[in-house]
Amino acid sequence: DAKTTQPTSMDCAEGRAANLPCNHSTISGNEYVYWYRQIHSQGPQYIIHGLKNNETNEMASLIITEDRKSSTLILPHATLRDTAVYYCIVASFGNEKLTFGTGTRLTIIP
Protein backbone atom coordinates (compact mmCIF):
# COMPACT_ATOMS: atom_id res chain seq x y z
CA ASP A 1 0.00 0.00 0.00
CA ALA A 2 1.11 3.55 -0.69
CA LYS A 3 2.58 5.63 2.12
CA THR A 4 0.93 8.82 3.35
CA THR A 5 2.38 12.01 4.82
CA GLN A 6 0.40 14.21 7.20
CA PRO A 7 1.32 17.19 9.38
CA THR A 8 1.99 16.19 12.96
CA SER A 9 -0.43 18.68 14.47
CA MET A 10 -2.89 21.45 13.60
CA ASP A 11 -5.13 23.88 15.43
CA CYS A 12 -8.49 25.19 14.30
CA ALA A 13 -10.90 27.68 15.87
CA GLU A 14 -14.26 26.33 16.97
CA GLY A 15 -16.94 26.92 14.35
CA ARG A 16 -14.46 27.26 11.49
CA ALA A 17 -13.75 24.70 8.82
CA ALA A 18 -10.88 22.35 9.64
CA ASN A 19 -8.87 21.34 6.57
CA LEU A 20 -6.56 18.38 7.10
CA PRO A 21 -4.10 17.66 4.26
CA CYS A 22 -2.61 14.35 3.26
CA ASN A 23 0.02 13.56 0.65
CA HIS A 24 0.01 10.17 -1.06
CA SER A 25 2.16 10.71 -4.13
CA THR A 26 2.76 6.97 -4.72
CA ILE A 27 -0.92 6.03 -4.76
CA SER A 28 -1.79 3.51 -7.44
CA GLY A 29 -4.87 3.38 -9.61
CA ASN A 30 -6.85 0.88 -7.57
CA GLU A 31 -6.13 2.43 -4.17
CA TYR A 32 -8.65 4.39 -2.17
CA VAL A 33 -8.07 7.14 0.38
CA TYR A 34 -9.57 6.42 3.80
CA TRP A 35 -9.84 8.69 6.82
CA TYR A 36 -10.24 7.58 10.41
CA ARG A 37 -10.04 9.56 13.62
CA GLN A 38 -9.23 8.63 17.18
CA ILE A 39 -10.61 10.63 20.05
CA HIS A 40 -8.63 10.38 23.26
CA SER A 41 -9.09 7.07 25.10
CA GLN A 42 -11.22 5.58 22.34
CA GLY A 43 -10.62 3.29 19.38
CA PRO A 44 -10.35 4.77 15.88
CA GLN A 45 -13.56 5.66 14.08
CA TYR A 46 -14.15 5.51 10.33
CA ILE A 47 -14.97 8.89 8.74
CA ILE A 48 -15.01 8.67 4.95
CA HIS A 49 -13.29 7.21 1.92
CA GLY A 50 -12.96 7.99 -1.79
CA LEU A 51 -11.26 6.94 -5.01
CA LYS A 52 -11.09 10.01 -7.26
CA ASN A 53 -14.34 11.92 -6.91
CA ASN A 54 -14.99 14.22 -4.00
CA GLU A 55 -17.11 12.64 -1.30
CA THR A 56 -19.34 14.05 1.41
CA ASN A 57 -21.19 12.46 4.30
CA GLU A 58 -22.69 13.65 7.56
CA MET A 59 -19.30 13.87 9.21
CA ALA A 60 -16.98 15.38 6.61
CA SER A 61 -16.02 16.06 3.01
CA LEU A 62 -13.10 14.53 1.17
CA ILE A 63 -11.44 16.44 -1.64
CA ILE A 64 -9.02 14.44 -3.81
CA THR A 65 -6.80 16.25 -6.31
CA GLU A 66 -7.13 15.36 -9.96
CA ASP A 67 -3.76 13.61 -10.02
CA ARG A 68 -4.79 11.80 -6.79
CA LYS A 69 -1.46 12.56 -5.16
CA SER A 70 -3.01 14.45 -2.29
CA SER A 71 -6.30 14.92 -0.52
CA THR A 72 -7.93 17.11 2.10
CA LEU A 73 -10.41 16.12 4.77
CA ILE A 74 -12.77 18.98 5.60
CA LEU A 75 -14.76 19.24 8.82
CA PRO A 76 -17.09 22.10 7.86
CA HIS A 77 -17.93 23.51 11.30
CA ALA A 78 -15.46 22.18 13.81
CA THR A 79 -16.59 21.62 17.39
CA LEU A 80 -14.58 20.84 20.50
CA ARG A 81 -15.61 17.19 20.11
CA ASP A 82 -13.65 17.05 16.85
CA THR A 83 -10.38 17.29 18.78
CA ALA A 84 -8.69 14.00 17.86
CA VAL A 85 -5.90 12.34 15.89
CA TYR A 86 -6.86 12.01 12.22
CA TYR A 87 -5.40 9.22 10.12
CA CYS A 88 -5.17 9.26 6.33
CA ILE A 89 -4.76 5.74 4.91
CA VAL A 90 -4.33 4.52 1.36
CA ALA A 91 -5.40 0.97 0.58
CA SER A 92 -6.87 -1.03 -2.24
CA PHE A 93 -10.57 -1.68 -1.87
CA GLY A 94 -11.18 -4.97 -0.17
CA ASN A 95 -7.79 -4.83 1.51
CA GLU A 96 -8.96 -5.13 5.04
CA LYS A 97 -5.48 -4.70 6.51
CA LEU A 98 -5.20 -1.00 7.15
CA THR A 99 -1.81 0.54 7.85
CA PHE A 100 -2.15 3.43 10.25
CA GLY A 101 0.59 6.04 10.42
CA THR A 102 0.93 8.52 13.24
CA GLY A 103 -1.74 10.88 11.90
CA THR A 104 -2.45 14.58 12.54
CA ARG A 105 -3.36 15.72 16.02
CA LEU A 106 -6.15 18.28 15.49
CA THR A 107 -6.95 20.59 18.38
CA ILE A 108 -10.11 22.70 18.23
CA ILE A 109 -9.63 25.98 20.08
CA PRO A 110 -12.66 27.53 21.84
Place this chain on the structure above:
Amino acid sequence: DVKVTQSSRYLVKRTGEKVFLECVQDMDHENMFWYRQDPGLGLRLIYFSYDVKMKEKGDIPEGYSVSREKKERFSLILESASTNQTSMYLCASSYLSDTEAFFGQGTRLTVV
Protein backbone atom coordinates in the same frame (compact mmCIF):
# COMPACT_ATOMS: atom_id res chain seq x y z
CA ASP B 1 -25.05 0.12 16.49
CA VAL B 2 -22.05 -2.07 15.88
CA LYS B 3 -20.40 -3.04 19.08
CA VAL B 4 -16.88 -4.33 19.54
CA THR B 5 -16.24 -5.12 23.17
CA GLN B 6 -12.90 -5.76 24.76
CA SER B 7 -13.01 -7.60 28.05
CA SER B 8 -10.85 -5.18 30.06
CA ARG B 9 -9.98 -1.48 29.84
CA TYR B 10 -6.95 -1.79 32.09
CA LEU B 11 -4.84 -4.84 32.92
CA VAL B 12 -1.66 -5.28 34.94
CA LYS B 13 0.28 -8.52 34.58
CA ARG B 14 3.65 -9.82 35.72
CA THR B 15 6.54 -10.70 33.43
CA GLY B 16 6.28 -14.31 32.29
CA GLU B 17 2.53 -14.61 32.83
CA LYS B 18 0.28 -15.94 30.10
CA VAL B 19 -2.18 -13.20 29.18
CA PHE B 20 -5.47 -13.45 27.32
CA LEU B 21 -7.12 -10.40 25.77
CA GLU B 22 -10.66 -11.06 24.64
CA CYS B 23 -12.69 -9.29 21.97
CA VAL B 24 -16.31 -9.86 20.99
CA GLN B 25 -18.28 -8.28 18.14
CA ASP B 26 -22.02 -8.41 17.59
CA MET B 27 -22.30 -7.62 13.87
CA ASP B 28 -21.53 -11.04 12.36
CA HIS B 29 -18.35 -9.62 10.81
CA GLU B 30 -16.02 -12.04 9.08
CA ASN B 31 -12.84 -10.07 9.75
CA MET B 32 -11.33 -9.41 13.14
CA PHE B 33 -8.07 -7.67 13.96
CA TRP B 34 -5.68 -7.03 16.82
CA TYR B 35 -3.54 -3.90 16.81
CA ARG B 36 -1.20 -2.40 19.36
CA GLN B 37 -0.70 1.32 19.71
CA ASP B 38 2.43 2.95 21.09
CA PRO B 39 3.39 6.64 21.27
CA GLY B 40 5.12 7.79 18.11
CA LEU B 41 4.49 4.49 16.31
CA GLY B 42 0.79 4.69 15.55
CA LEU B 43 -1.28 1.52 15.29
CA ARG B 44 0.48 -1.65 14.21
CA LEU B 45 -1.30 -4.80 13.11
CA ILE B 46 -0.45 -7.91 15.14
CA TYR B 47 -2.79 -10.56 13.71
CA PHE B 48 -6.03 -10.74 11.85
CA SER B 49 -8.60 -13.39 11.05
CA TYR B 50 -11.05 -13.56 8.15
CA ASP B 51 -12.92 -16.63 9.29
CA VAL B 52 -13.34 -19.01 12.19
CA LYS B 53 -10.11 -20.90 12.88
CA MET B 54 -8.31 -18.84 10.23
CA LYS B 55 -5.55 -16.40 11.11
CA GLU B 56 -2.87 -14.41 9.38
CA LYS B 57 0.15 -12.62 10.74
CA GLY B 58 0.22 -8.88 10.66
CA ASP B 59 3.27 -6.68 10.85
CA ILE B 60 4.40 -7.54 14.39
CA PRO B 61 3.23 -11.05 15.35
CA GLU B 62 6.29 -12.04 17.37
CA GLY B 63 5.47 -12.88 20.97
CA TYR B 64 1.73 -13.18 20.26
CA SER B 65 -0.73 -15.81 19.16
CA VAL B 66 -4.47 -15.67 18.48
CA SER B 67 -7.50 -17.88 18.68
CA ARG B 68 -10.80 -17.67 16.81
CA GLU B 69 -13.03 -20.58 17.75
CA LYS B 70 -16.28 -18.67 17.20
CA LYS B 71 -17.08 -16.02 14.64
CA GLU B 72 -17.87 -13.34 17.18
CA ARG B 73 -14.82 -13.82 19.40
CA PHE B 74 -11.13 -13.18 18.73
CA SER B 75 -8.57 -13.67 21.46
CA LEU B 76 -5.03 -12.34 21.62
CA ILE B 77 -2.61 -14.42 23.67
CA LEU B 78 0.69 -13.34 25.12
CA GLU B 79 2.36 -16.67 25.87
CA SER B 80 4.91 -15.17 28.25
CA ALA B 81 4.35 -11.49 28.84
CA SER B 82 7.34 -9.18 28.71
CA THR B 83 7.73 -5.53 29.65
CA ASN B 84 8.07 -4.51 25.98
CA GLN B 85 4.52 -5.72 25.46
CA THR B 86 3.22 -2.93 27.69
CA SER B 87 0.92 -1.10 25.29
CA MET B 88 -2.62 -0.18 24.29
CA TYR B 89 -4.25 -3.10 22.47
CA LEU B 90 -7.11 -2.45 20.08
CA CYS B 91 -9.47 -4.97 18.57
CA ALA B 92 -11.43 -4.27 15.38
CA SER B 93 -13.87 -6.04 13.09
CA SER B 94 -15.23 -5.57 9.58
CA TYR B 95 -17.17 -7.33 6.86
CA LEU B 96 -15.17 -9.34 4.35
CA SER B 97 -13.65 -7.06 1.69
CA ASP B 98 -14.89 -3.99 3.54
CA THR B 99 -12.31 -1.49 4.69
CA GLU B 100 -14.62 0.24 7.18
CA ALA B 101 -13.47 -1.27 10.44
CA PHE B 102 -15.12 -0.87 13.84
CA PHE B 103 -12.86 -0.64 16.85
CA GLY B 104 -13.24 -1.50 20.49
CA GLN B 105 -12.32 0.87 23.31
CA GLY B 106 -8.91 -0.66 23.81
CA THR B 107 -7.14 -2.50 26.63
CA ARG B 108 -4.24 -0.77 28.28
CA LEU B 109 -1.91 -3.57 29.34
CA THR B 110 0.96 -2.96 31.71
CA VAL B 111 3.52 -5.72 32.22
CA VAL B 112 5.60 -5.30 35.37
